[in-house]
Amino acid sequence: AQKITQTQPGMFVQEKEAVTLDCTYDTSDPSYGLFWYKQPSSGEMIFLIYQGSYDQQNATEGRYSLNFQKARKSANLVISASQLGDSAMYFCAMRDHYTGANSKLTFGKGITLSVRP
């Protein structure tokens, strides 16, 4: 069974500084995808970044980058130059590719990030 672990209860970062949000995962499937989503207080889940298990390079999307360490089964999100609008809940999620086009995402419990001015 798949499992996503996010153990940081809450994170604080000063505006304009970088922050790393931790995510470890467990799966027996050789092919899978890892996602990070942001959920502001409004509730909508906003897609941030995707990493495939066979991707050779770490994914980057603007201020977001994913520190993917396959052997350690970790997929940490790095946000550079934090902004006040980054304050939100962040979820790590995984989808296995073994079952073909299955869309099911398994989510972690999330991490609350607060950006201080």
Place this chain on the structure above:
Amino acid sequence: KAGVTQTPRYLIKTRGQQVTLSCSPISGHRSVSWYQQTPGQGLQFLFEYFSETQRNKGNFPGRFSGRQFSNSRSEMNVSTLELGDSALYLCASRSSGLQETQYFGPGTRLLVL
């Protein structure tokens, strides 16, 4: 392209009633998935529909059901509502292909009294 839309955004029901939530996916997306989010259980997968067929189902009782129409719009229904059904219900759509991302709608907040 318009994003995923969900209606209604907020809903208050009483125990025993039933409710229907609607989701319109991004144009061209044929897969629609539903998730329930509660403070206690977090985000849990309900089911997925693709081309009007349920392709996958989470571990929820039969009171939770869904369907998808030929235009890919989807509805989910919860019958005989319980207090524990109070949650944020999120719908997500995805294009085909293994690496395609799911995009979520704003959600429907359901409160059962």
